[in-house]
Amino acid sequence: MTTEDKKSKVKLRSAEWFGTQDKNGFMYRSWMKNQGIPDHEFQGKPIIGICNTWSELTPCNAHFRKLAEHVKKGILEAGGWPVEFPVFSSGESNLRPTAMLTRNLASMDVEESIRGNPVDAVVLLVGCDKTTPALLMGAASVDVPAIVVTGGPMLNGKLNGKNIGSGTAVWQLHEQVKAGEIKMHDFLAAEAGHSRSAGTCNTMGTASTMACMAESLGTSLPHNAAIPAVDARRYVLAHLSGMRIVDMVWEDLRLSKVLTKEAFENAIRVNAAIGGSTNAVIHLKAIAGRMGVDLELEDWTRIGRGTPTVVDLLPSGRFLMEEFYYAGGLPGVIRRLGEANLLPNPAALTVNGKSLWENCNDAPIYDDEVIRPLDKPLIEDGGICILRGNLAPRGAVLKPSAATPELMKHRGRAVVFENFDDYKARIGDPDLDVDASCILVMKNCGPKGYPGMAEVGNMGLPPKILATGVKDMVRISDARMSGTAYGTVVLHVAPEARAGGPLAVVQEGDFIELDCAAGRLHLDVSEEELQRRLDAWAAAQTVDPADATGYRSLYVKHVLQADEGCDFDFLRGCRGSAVPRHSH
Known part of the structure; x- marks a missing residue:
C-alpha cells in the first residue's frame, strides 16, 4: 500500500x-x-x-x-x-x-x-x-x-583520573566516609566530576x-x-x-x-x-x-x-x-x-x-568485556528475584546482580526501624545492638507510608559494622531503592506496613529467613502470634492529618500496592482517544 x-x-x-x-x-x-x-x-x-x-x-x-x-x-x-x-x-x-x-x-x-x-x-x-x-x-x-x-x-564521571558512576559513587563514597576510609573533604571534592x-x-x-x-x-x-x-x-x-x-x-x-x-x-x-x-x-x-x-x-x-x-x-x-x-x-x-x-x-x-x-539480528557488538558472551556472564542468573512468604504475602523483590551471593540465603536477627527518621536517628549509635549477621528492617516507607515509596531501601550500614570491613548486610523494607544502588536488599514488601502488612509488626529480635533460590521471605513467628500482633496494630491506628488534604490525600486514598504498580486505582485501563465535546 x-x-x-x-x-x-x-x-x-x-x-x-x-x-x-x-x-x-x-x-x-x-x-x-x-x-x-x-x-x-x-x-x-x-x-x-x-x-x-x-x-x-x-x-x-x-x-x-x-x-x-x-x-x-x-x-x-x-x-x-x-x-x-x-x-x-x-x-x-x-x-x-x-x-x-x-x-x-x-x-x-x-x-x-x-x-x-x-x-x-x-x-x-x-x-x-x-x-x-x-x-x-x-x-x-x-x-x-x-x-x-x-x-x-x-x-562518564571522573575522580582522581578514574571513571566514577553517577549515583553509585555517592553510595560508595558515603560508606567510605562512615568507615573512616576517606575524609569528608575528599567526599565533597568528588562533586565536581560526578555529573559533568x-x-x-x-x-x-x-x-x-x-x-x-x-x-x-x-x-x-x-x-x-x-x-x-x-x-x-x-x-x-x-x-x-x-x-x-x-x-x-x-x-x-x-x-x-x-x-x-x-x-x-x-x-x-x-x-x-x-x-x-x-x-x-x-x-x-x-x-x-x-x-x-x-x-x-x-x-x-x-x-x-x-x-x-x-x-x-x-x-x-x-x-x-x-x-x-x-x-x-x-x-x-x-x-x-x-x-x-x-x-x-x-x-x-x-x-x-x-x-x-x-x-x-545483525547488530554489531564491539566489546565483549562490556556486552559479554552468554557463556561468560557477569551473573549467571540476573533475573529479578520475586519473594513471597508470611512477611510478604503479595510479594517482594531483590536484585541478584547487585547482591552478595553468600547472603542470598540467610537467617538473621531483625534490627527494626519504625520509619526512615528512626533509621537516621539510630543507625550511627555505637550502642546499637547489631552485628554483621543481623537483618536491618525498615517499616512505613511504602506507597502510603512515606508517602510515595521513596528510594531509601538500600539503608547504609551501621558505621560500627563498616569499621570491621563488612560491606553488605541483608536489608528489608517496603521502600524502593535507586537503580544506582547495590547490596542484598529486599524491597517493595507488599502489603506495605502502613497498609497493615505483616512488615508492620516485625519486632526487634525476631528472626527472618531469606531464601532467594526458593523465593521465600519468612518471619519466624507462629501464625497465631502474627495475627495477635496484626490485630493489636489495627486497633492502635490513627489518621495522619497530613494525609487529609491536597494531592497527598488523593494519593494515599487511591494508590495501589507495589505488586500492582503503584498506579491509582481509577487510572487503570485504556480510555482511548475519543475527541472531547467542544464548548464553542
Whole structure:
C-alpha cells in the first residue's frame, strides 16, 4: 500500500478541530494562527504533539529544549506540523519527598493533555527515571501513535583520573566516609566530576533501565537507550523519530499494537540481561495496567529467572553507559539473547514497523568485556528475584546482580526501624545492638507510608559494622531503592506496613529467613502470634492529618500496592482517544 493509499484511509484526529469550515474551525485555526502559522499547515497534515518534560529543576532533562528542536525538524521534513507542550516533570534528583509521589500525577497531565488537544500523535521526551513510565502510562491510556525519545545518559564521571558512576559513587563514597576510609573533604571534592554533562545517570540506574525498557518494548527507535546525551547522534535519533512519528499516523500504528503481552515479556528478559533496576517491576506493571495487559509478579520469575546478566555495568559491574553505547548498546544485548533463543517474542512489533529481532539480528557488538558472551556472564542468573512468604504475602523483590551471593540465603536477627527518621536517628549509635549477621528492617516507607515509596531501601550500614570491613548486610523494607544502588536488599514488601502488612509488626529480635533460590521471605513467628500482633496494630491506628488534604490525600486514598504498580486505582485501563465535546 502506498503512502497516498494509507492517507486516504486515515481520518486525522486533529481535523475535528481544524478541518471544518464553520464557527469552530474558524476559531481553532484563528487562535493558532497568532503564532504565525500559515493556512496550508492546517490542510490535511498530521499535527504531532511533542510532550516535553523539560525543566531546569529536573537536571537530567534540562537539555530537552534543544532536543525538541531536532524532533521538530524531523516532523516538518516528513510533512507533519509539530506542536510542543509542557507536562509535569518528575525529577528524582530534586523533588521531595520523592518523584514517585508525582509519577501518577504526571501521567494524568500527559493523558489529559493528549486527549483534550488537537494532536494526531505524540513524541514523548523522557529522561529522569519517572518521566519515562509517566509519559508511557499517560499515552497508553489514550492509545494514539507515540514514540519515545530519551534524553540520554551523561558522560562518564571522573575522580582522581578514574571513571566514577553517577549515583553509585555517592553510595560508595558515603560508606567510605562512615568507615573512616576517606575524609569528608575528599567526599565533597568528588562533586565536581560526578555529573559533568547533560543527561541522566550514567550507571544502569532506573533512568537507563527504563530507557532500555522503552526500547525493548518497541516504543523507540533502535539505540535510543544508550546514546550519550551530548553525542550528536542523539540529535540525529531525535530527528529520525520526528520523521517516523508522521508515518506512524498514516499507518495507524498506535501504542496498543506495540505494548502487547509479548513486548512486556521481552522487556522482562532484557531487564535481567542488563542488570536493570528493581523499579522496572513497578513501572512495567503500571504501564501494562494502562494498556489492559495482564502482567504479574510471577512473570518475572517465569521469564526473568535463569537469564544471565551480560552487561558489565555499574552498579552490578565495572563500566558505564558511554562504554555500553560504544560496545553496541541495547541492540547488541538483544542480538545476544536472540542468538541463544532467549528472546521470548522476537516477532514483537516496534514503532519503526519492524520486529524487535529484525532491528537487532545483525547488530554489531564491539566489546565483549562490556556486552559479554552468554557463556561468560557477569551473573549467571540476573533475573529479578520475586519473594513471597508470611512477611510478604503479595510479594517482594531483590536484585541478584547487585547482591552478595553468600547472603542470598540467610537467617538473621531483625534490627527494626519504625520509619526512615528512626533509621537516621539510630543507625550511627555505637550502642546499637547489631552485628554483621543481623537483618536491618525498615517499616512505613511504602506507597502510603512515606508517602510515595521513596528510594531509601538500600539503608547504609551501621558505621560500627563498616569499621570491621563488612560491606553488605541483608536489608528489608517496603521502600524502593535507586537503580544506582547495590547490596542484598529486599524491597517493595507488599502489603506495605502502613497498609497493615505483616512488615508492620516485625519486632526487634525476631528472626527472618531469606531464601532467594526458593523465593521465600519468612518471619519466624507462629501464625497465631502474627495475627495477635496484626490485630493489636489495627486497633492502635490513627489518621495522619497530613494525609487529609491536597494531592497527598488523593494519593494515599487511591494508590495501589507495589505488586500492582503503584498506579491509582481509577487510572487503570485504556480510555482511548475519543475527541472531547467542544464548548464553542
